[in-house]
Amino acid sequence: MKYVNIRTSALAMTAFMMMLTSACGKAEVASSGSTAAASPSAAASTAPAKTSEPVKVIWWHSMSGELGQAVDKLVADFNASQSKVKVEAVFQGTYDESLNKMKASMDTKSGPSLIQVYEIGSRFMIDSKAITPVQKFVDSDKFDLSQLEENILNYYKFDDKLYSMPFNTSNPILYYNKDMFKAAGLDPEKPPTTYEEVAQAAQALSKDGKAGGSFAIYGWFMEQFFAGQGAEFLNNGNGRTSPATEALVNNDAGVKTLTWWKQMVDNKSMQNLGRKTDDTKKAFAAGQIAMTLDSTASLRGIVTSAEGKFQVGTSILPRPADAKDGGVVVGGASLYILNNKSEAEQQGAWEFIKFLTNPQTQAWWHVNTGYFPITKKAYDEQLVKDNLTKYPQFKTAIDQLHNTKANKATQGAVMGVFPEARQIVETAIEEALTGKKAPKDALDAASKSIAEKLAAYNKTVK
Incomplete structure (x- = not known):
């Protein structure tokens, strides 16, 4: 090319x-x-x-x-x-x-x-x-x-x-409050791994003015939810076999994910704290929410912020129970x-x-x-072995990386207008969670907008 x-x-x-x-x-x-x-x-x-x-x-x-x-x-x-x-x-x-x-x-x-x-x-x-x-x-x-x-x-x-x-x-993993799991009658050593299990746990955890969890409105998370289902985010092999011309954010993987997310926000088992991961980190550290998504690079900070207050558990990025082979990008x-x-x-x-x-x-x-x-x-290296002893939660991240199935979905989408596309997706998530648009309508509009950006960019390269 x-x-x-x-x-x-x-x-x-x-x-x-x-x-x-x-x-x-x-x-x-x-x-x-x-x-x-x-x-x-x-x-x-x-x-x-x-x-x-x-x-x-x-x-x-x-x-x-x-x-x-x-x-x-x-x-x-x-x-x-x-x-x-x-x-x-x-x-x-x-x-x-x-x-x-x-x-x-x-x-x-x-x-x-x-x-x-x-x-x-x-x-x-x-x-x-x-x-x-x-x-x-x-x-x-x-x-x-x-x-x-x-x-x-x-x-x-x-x-x-x-x-x-x-x-x-x-890559992102699920963080959860083991103490809140115990108090809700959930097994703190068996965290949720599927959409369905997260939804059930979130409802059980929502009590006494506290919510089951909160996920920041972050486009990166949506991209990861696609990869977890073995679904490509863009056409043309995720933009890798040839330059992408269409976004697939409004396909079944996207609609299923945003519908699941919205249902939890609607039934109050999941809080919508906006676009900043710093806000969900603070709520998690304060014991206001029981589960959150964040980067593996945040692990030490999250564990440290909970010291003396509660135990932090980690789990893989959740996916639908019927998801195809996938993993994380x-x-x-x-x-x-x-x-x-x-x-x-x-x-x-x-x-x-x-x-x-x-x-x-x-x-x-x-x-x-x-x-x-x-x-x-x-x-x-002994340095890494000692660190894993101190932060055993990181093994979740290592296993998740190593268990990822290599395919175009997990290889990751590529496009010349990715930063703009990510913001467009975040707007769609926001519109759905706040009830401004239905999940499918919000993602349809996002897909159309990203396609327009791709067309303009692709004119500059041949």
Whole structure:
């Protein structure tokens, strides 16, 4: 599939300008209750070139707070491990802000050598023609991709080519209050896993002014509910066999999900607290709701916020009892190498990426942030084993990732207007939950609106 350069297209340059929120990182913030652990061991790095001065690699990222501190530690450790490449990490704001700054710098030399981009920016990054696919370095270096998690790599592969390297990865799980389950006569060791079980539990838990749960109105959750049913979110193989032209949000999977969600809100067993996951986190920590959905990256913060008050349990993302094989789509972000930099800079960026994938680095990153290790052998590190002992709830997330069936649904939808599409879906959910529209009508309107956005975007690429 060949694409024309879209750098000068006003439409493409504004396609992502809406300040929207990204998967498992509406705005990246530090995990609460993070504790310092030993830094990753200095891994030897192959020098990209023999020069007297180190090659400088500018890395733009969107990690703030404690996550930003973790990023700075990774960079410092890499720089100390060798003398041929010097990485400089530069915080650029939210994912949207960083991407907009990159677009503004595309025809200049002022941009980064390496950039962290949220997963829903993948299609745009490829279409932009601004990157050198990571696969080029994988092939030339004979880098063994089998050491990395297949279900994480799959999202970032297109036509079996890896365009970026996964960096911070998460998926959503169900969090529940074990103490409230006990008080309601429910088995705290047998959490609900299906839509039907969640609805039953929510009603049993709704008493004494407390609700069974609350799910934030977050487009990412709807995408995950589709994947859990083995249902594609977009046509043309989720936009992977060819560019998507239609959204399938109004199919049976979408209508079934939104109807289930609305029925719980209507019978008062589920609260509608709006679009912010921070609001559902606070309600959960306060014991006002018994169940919520959130990113695996929030696990430590959620567990810490409940310490001394109640026990936190975790369960897989719920799905209909009759759902087909599916699973979860990875969220988070990956790292792209920009092609308007010298070969030395690009090679230097690749050396840093390799450092980030080694088991020791991944173990440290996982323990200090809550994101998944992308390298399988990281789970053999004592640091990770100790962390799982302290936070056994994370095993739910690991099992959910490993049990995900690989198909186009779980590989994840891709489109150049994903941030806009996600906001459109959130509006549809909001309209249904508040009774403004019936679930099918709200999703029909969303599907039509996304198709219009896709048509406009696809005109800029061929």
